[in-house]
Amino acid sequence: MGEKIAVIGGLGTLSGGDLFFKLLKNKRVLKNQLDYHFIFEQQPYSQINLPLHQEEDIKSRKFYSYNICKNFEQRGITKILLPCFASHSFLDELQKEIAIPIVNIFIAIAKYVKTRFPVGTRIGIMTSDYVKQKMMLEKYFSYYELIYPAEQTKLMEAIYGKYGIKNGYLEGIPLEYINEICKELISNKCDVILPGITELSLLIEPLRRRGIPILDVNQIYADYALENSSGKIERPFKLGILGGVGPSATVDFMNKIIKNTPAKKDQDHIKMVVEQNPQIPDRTANLVNKETDPTVAMFSTCKRLEAEGADTIAIPCNTAHAFVGSIQEYLKIPIINMLTTTAEYIVKRFGKSTKVGLLATSGTVQSGVYHDVFIAAGVTVIIPDTIHQQLVMESIYGEKGVKAGQINGICGRQILAVADHLIGLGAKVIILGCTELPLLFPSEEQIYIDNRAIQLVDPTGVLAKKIVAMAKDFSNKV
Template sequence: MSRGQSLRLGIVGGLGALAGADLLYRIVKETPVRGEGDHRELVFEQRPMREPTSPKDPGYSPVHRKFYVFDTLSHMEREGCDLALLPCFVTHTFLGELADELGIRLISMTEAIREAVQRLTPRPSRIGVVTTPFVRRTGLFDGLFGDDIRVEYPSDMAEAAVMQAIYGENGLKAGNLGVSILPPLNDALDELHGRGCQVFVPGMTEIPLLLDQLTVPQGMSVLNTAEVYARHALKVTGAEQRRRFKVGVVGGVGPAATVDFMAKLVAVTEARRDQDHIKVLVEQNPQIPDRTENLVGDGVDPTVALYSTCKKLERGGADIIAIPCNTAHAYLDRIQRHLGIPIISILTAATDHIRLVAPDIRRVGVLATNGTIRSGLYQQALQTAGLDHILPDAPHQALVMESIYGPRGVKAGHVEGLCKTQIDQAIAHLVACGAEAVILGCTELPLIVKESRDQLGVLPVDPTQVLARKCVQLAQG
């Protein structure tokens, strides 16, 4: 949420139409206001959700509900919602799965209930919960309140009667709020009270609609979960959003370099299992016009294609953008000013690396495309870092271009043979001119040059490698 903007709060309806509308009402009712302008900006989205089975059925699976909720939250995220409420206990059984894949913050109903119970005095030893068989089997409430509080559920017979009152043809979900559906719920409360439950926690979001009509046994209190959830949402709306960092990658410039960058991103990440790795979103767009053809000739301007790709990554929840293409950085300034997330400069990453690992080096050779050379990208970056640059002469620059774009070059799928010989000659030329380090300033060149500093007689700098390392550093801290 940008400074000065009102907070936009989404409510996922359709999971229980009455419960969703009730929560919307409670959010408005519970908001402390001095005038209409103090209310939250609310987005309520409800579409028909059809499932082949019901949460009350023995074989119920929430897979259709997962897709419905994910699609609704994704739309809310695109519409600029900062947080979302989900008035559905079934959905909270897979809340973690949703949170890992979405940028919008999901407000936990179970967390709200747990905090409300912790504030109760005296602290209860037994809590009665009426919920669907599916939620009961998942253990959503078991252990939620701590080891010193036991959770009790109605008997199978009482539970079945409640499910009929809620899901039946003339039940609560069908719009019946009359007294005819109250007896099964009252019987369940009597049963839970008989087992020593001091507090009743509704585990179905429709039940709070009936609390004023229920006959609650003497000595048993009721936690209005809808009211608790609404108040909790208003309390946490200013909290910082915490989610997994995501790296966005502009792919296809070129395709082999993208694969190489991804491999290096994985390689430099310290991980003991799959889940320790970084979330990455790649937009592979090989149709982005050639950058060098535009910079040195009359090729199509790639700016719009690059910008479009970056915007897709931004909309996809990326926190930063990496472009594993040196020449594309000639367009970086004009693109960056229209993005809300930073593009990590491969140029700065390369020069920072030289200053870090070899602070005594002053003269740096540059191997790159004609477009990168003529744009002065590395010359400027090296000058900013206090380093001198050395460029190949015309014949050796022609060898570099042939090794990249030639019929036996790296963009044609070759990494050995003629292209290797041509790059070795260009490196030797730069060393003879006094280069102490050589930047492999086209992201395909590291696919050809594999030798170490001792083997080459000069420090090879792989910008793709250092860009990957920079992205990991940012993602991890």
């Protein structure tokens, strides 16, 4: 598969175009044109003609760059070029939020210089006030002696002035100013001139004709991007949650992930993106009464989570898992099956011989999703009779049920009555197979009925622990 390389234009209109042209005329590209797809995107940018001197300028560049990078994510781009030295000051911040590798211009130039100039070489630097003050070049060229011009004001005028390079003036005063600065640096025994402003690549030819030993940083950047693989992006695990099925259960699930994460500070917690979509048609109503199919709504929600860069999707709704099979094959990322995860947990903790009582909606029961999973695991599932199943539904959907925001009172007593019924049928473990039901037992792993201790299994709690473990494995692999 060929490379699909994108250039962020607009941070320096002419320099961005110059970089794009130098990508196109690279010999590797000309010989293998079918292997490369190039994209250049420039959007209106309010700060385009301003010199970098305020943090507000950098903030606007951050937002501008982020928006374009997010557009690139949807287009299958393999790497991004950011032709602006100052904008690389926030490269690490940007890369954490973008799934595509952004090629570092400083690394590209440092590698080029290292192979051609010995340690200790005096390098003349022409760069913006911002890059100079931030000492950005010193980080990558610590083994060289960097010399800055005395005429920094003249340099800024040549770039940003009314008749400066950014405004399209490549001859006359800007060229003469830059030529004078280069001569000053050479008189200070600099062996080579390194521009730290990408617009200066537009003056390479006339300066070289005058005998100035100046590097073409745009050409170096283009060649490096084409010759080097992107490598892995160090980024945190990101969980997508299909929420709103139901709303309280979603919040409860997120809280369980937080509680099970061994974090010492905020940044240690798992990154989550939630699509809280309570308008997804009721899953039980579809399965029992053939009402509106929720599949399309669930699928579109999953696609939005996928577009947001989620590595995997969790659905804190038992009944919704009846539709997972028809959705998964059309997604690029996996849905972690809560039911399968729960079955694995029960077999590991209680053994296959344990009889499991299921408290779930009628839709979940009738769909047979739990039965299919547990039969495959060799575990026997016991369900309530018709009368007791009606009590389960009342405790969930009734006027004083959990979905109505009630977690005390009659809904809890109804569930205990059904649990007692299941125990009488031989259940040793009770699955709280509707994500609202754990809200009735927020801190209990077992209940006592007639002095008998019965284990409760909360699928959302089991899934939360699974997600935490996945995030840890993901971090170790990255």
